[in-house]
Amino acid sequence: MAAHRRSIDAFIRSVRRLSTLCGFVAAALIGAGVVVVCEMVFVRYALNRNTIWQTDFVTYCLVAATFIGSPFVLLTRGHVNVDVLPHYAGPLSRRWLALFASVLTIAFCVVIAVLTFMFWKEAWDNKWVSDTMWRARLWIPYASMPIGLGLLTLQSIADLMALLTGREAPFGITVERVP
Amino acid sequence: MSPATQGALVLLVTLIVLLSGAPVAFGLGAISIAFVVLFQGFDALHVVAETFYAGLNDFTLVSIPMFVMMGAAIGSSPAGKDLYEALDRWLYRLPGGLVISNLGACALFAALTGSSPACCAAIGKMGIPEMRSRGYPDDIATGSICAGGTLGILIPPSITFILYGIATETSIGRLFLAGVVPGAMLTALFMLWTLFIIWKRGFRVHAADFRYTWKEKFGSIPKVAPFLAIVIGVMYVLYGGIATPSEAAGVGAALCVVMAMVIYRMWRPRQWWKILRDTTRESVMILMIIAAAVLFGYMLTSLYLTQTLAQGIADMHVNRWVLMAMINLFLLVCGFFIPPAAIILMTAPILYPIIKAAGFDPVWFGVILTINMEIGLIHPPVGLNIYIVSAIAPDVPVARIMWGTIPYVLCMMLQIVLLCIFPEIATWLPDHLMGAVH
Numbered sequence: 325m326a327a328h329r330r331s332i333d334a335f336i337r338s339v340r341r342l343s344t345l346c347g348f349v350a351a352a353l354i355g356a357g358v359v360v361v362c363e364m365v366f367v368r369y370a371l372n373r374n375t376i377w378q379t380d381f382v383t384y385c386l387v388a389a390t391f392i393g394s395p396f397v398l399l400t401r402g403h404v405n406v407d408v409l410p411h412y413a414g415p416l417s418r419r420w421l422a423l424f425a426s427v428l429t430i431a432f433c434v435v436i437a438v439l440t441f442m443f444w445k446e447a448w449d450n451k452w453v454s455d456t457m458w459r460a461r462l463w464i465p466y467a468s469m470p471i472g473l474g475l476l477t478l479q480s481i482a483d484l485m486a487l488l489t490g491r492e493a494p495f496g497i498t499v500e501r502v503p
Numbered sequence: 504m505s506p507a508t509q510g511a512l513v514l515l516v517t518l519i520v521l522l523s524g525a526p527v528a529f530g531l532g533a534i535s536i537a538f539v540v541l542f543q544g545f546d547a548l549h550v551v552a553e554t555f556y557a558g559l560n561d562f563t564l565v566s567i568p569m570f571v572m573m574g575a576a577i578g579s580s581p582a583g584k585d586l587y588e589a590l591d592r593w594l595y596r597l598p599g600g601l602v603i604s605n606l607g608a609c610a611l612f613a614a615l616t617g618s619s620p621a622c623c624a625a626i627g628k629m630g631i632p633e634m635r636s637r638g639y640p641d642d643i644a645t646g647s648i649c650a651g652g653t654l655g656i657l658i659p660p661s662i663t664f665i666l667y668g669i670a671t672e673t674s675i676g677r678l679f680l681a682g683v684v685p686g687a688m689l690t691a692l693f694m695l696w697t698l699f700i701i702w703k704r705g706f707r708v709h710a711a712d713f714r715y716t717w718k719e720k721f722g723s724i725p726k727v728a729p730f731l732a733i734v735i736g737v738m739y740v741l742y743g744g745i746a747t748p749s750e751a752a753g754v755g756a757a758l759c760v761v762m763a764m765v766i767y768r769m770w771r772p773r774q775w776w777k778i779l780r781d782t783t784r785e786s787v788m789i790l791m792i793i794a795a796a797v798l799f800g801y802m803l804t805s806l807y808l809t810q811t812l813a814q815g816i817a818d819m820h821v822n823r824w825v826l827m828a829m830i831n832l833f834l835l836v837c838g839f840f841i842p843p844a845a846i847i848l849m850t851a852p853i854l855y856p857i858i859k860a861a862g863f864d865p866v867w868f869g870v871i872l873t874i875n876m877e878i879g880l881i882h883p884p885v886g887l888n889i890y891i892v893s894a895i896a897p898d899v900p901v902a903r904i905m906w907g908t909i910p911y912v913l914c915m916m917l918q919i920v921l922l923c924i925f926p927e928i929a930t931w932l933p934d935h936l937m938g939a940v941h
Contacts, residue, residue, distance in 0.1 A: 361753025
């Protein structure tokens with residue numbers, strides 16, 4: 325029993341570390357986006373030269389930051405939800421609501437992770453390139469989708485396990501709201 | 504199944520899923536995939552990943568994390584405190600000067616950060632204890648800060664306007680300009696109401712028995728002025744058509760981070776991480792909702808639900824102002840439960856053709872929609888700002904804060920009515936500076 329508990333703890337801890345790492349990567353991608361936008365503005369307006377790769381690069385950075393940063397945002401409860409019912413529901417109903425929300429999240433994450441993986445595979449197999457001047461190989465930006473959404477699936481499974489085993493309160497609500 | 508029945512089913516399921524507390528982005532995505540499969544079969548799944556990706560593959564969206572970073576850099580620094588102090592030191596001797604300082608600081612901080620919760624927290628932390636210590640009733644002290652915080656999404660640069668602009672392909676620069684006069688008017692309405700209620704309760708002069716020196720009066724200005732200059736610079740570049748919103752916001756974000764480092768000596772990696780973490784959390788949250796909302800929009804369009812709804816409303820042949828009242832009511836009710844970003848992304852593509860068909864200006868409607876969203880921020884049961892202020896003043900009962908916000912909700916409704924009677928309040932500035940759109 326204790327070994328079982330420890331393995332669950334280890335799984336949740338590992339996934340959380342992975343999600344935190346995702347947060348650092350996403351933050352770095354956004355930071356890189358800001359730097360490249362500044363470089364692009366300088367090249368375009370100060371040097372009066374054409375820019376080729378910058379627009380695509382910044383867009384890909386932001387798309388990648390969104391998918392890869394998503395597990396971190398789920399970990400830190402940053403994905404907004406409508407928490408009226410959970411707040412006003414009793415403890416038992418709140419638990420059922422949390423289970424429903426959690427299962428729905430996992431179902432979506434699994435389906436979209438598989439679909440985006442197939443999309444990425446298509447880009448890889450057919451050697452797709454962007455229709456812009458840069459002609460970027462599209463499997464690179466597309467890879468952020470299955471990677472980020474796969475890790476998001478892991479984080480949502482870890483959240484469900486934490487909820488089922490009582491490690492986390494439903495929706496993180498530990499005290500009753502006083503109206 | 505007829506499109507009307509399908510539409511009713513989609514609406515019902517969406518309400519159930521959203522109210523369950525599931526994250527909005529994942530809930531919308533799950534509903535979209537489920538209905539696409541249900542009504543079009545598994546073959547329709549092959550476009551889901553592409554649509555999900557395409558929703559984000561747009562350079563205009565880059566402006567969102569950039570503006571969020573601008574706000575995060577300023578919000579993480581003590582700029583809010585300095586702004587508040589600067590205004591208070593200049594206005595403290597006026598009757599009601601503290602109210603003007605608080606609401607004025609909220610309006611200016613709103614312009615700097617574009618975020619209502621950040622504005623509420625930054626100004627409220629200083630403003631609420633100060634007002635309470637000078638004898639202001641709790642409901643006025645907390646209610647005015649709740650209301651002042653909402654100005655963050657109306658006064659440019661505003662993420663709400665960017666989202667609306669992207670969802671409806673309306674000029675973001677024009678929307679920003681359209682928010683200026685209504686934002687200033689709403690600030691003035693909030694101030695007038697607060698001064699009136701203070702005067703009515705016999706609270707006329709609250710000036711302290713000391714004077715600030717000129718040195719103290721000018722002390723905070725040099726710290727805040729560069730941030731205001733950056734925001735004004737970004738606006739100028741945007742309106743002048745010199746650069747795109749993403750470019751202007753990107754340079755603005757970098758400058759704000761550099762200024763925070765230079766002026767407030769935010770050199771430590773922990774401080775950098777706080778700016779980047781806040782930026783990542785808010786940006787990823789918004790962008791994921793955008794991706795899911797695009798998928799949701801695709802599902803609605805491919806099932807002909809949007810077209811059926813627009814046609815159904817057109818067939819009703821109701822007066823356009825009755826239609827506008829119904830839309831306002833709908834948005835108001837949505838705002839009570841759902842966060843602004845999600846409402847805009849879900850409803851704007853549906854409402855936009857209806858608004859255009861009824862002959863309303865989409866830029867003007869963007870302002871109306873945003874004020875509706877502001878009401879949702881201070882109206883129960885969700886009322887995000889109420890809970891932020893409650894955290895700042897935990898000894899004030901939530902019910903008292905809620906009562907304190909009611910007059911400001913009425914001010915916003917009055918502003919909506921004024922905008923309906925005089926649309927030029929919103930359209931004059933963009934038309935004057937950028938030329939009228941025919």
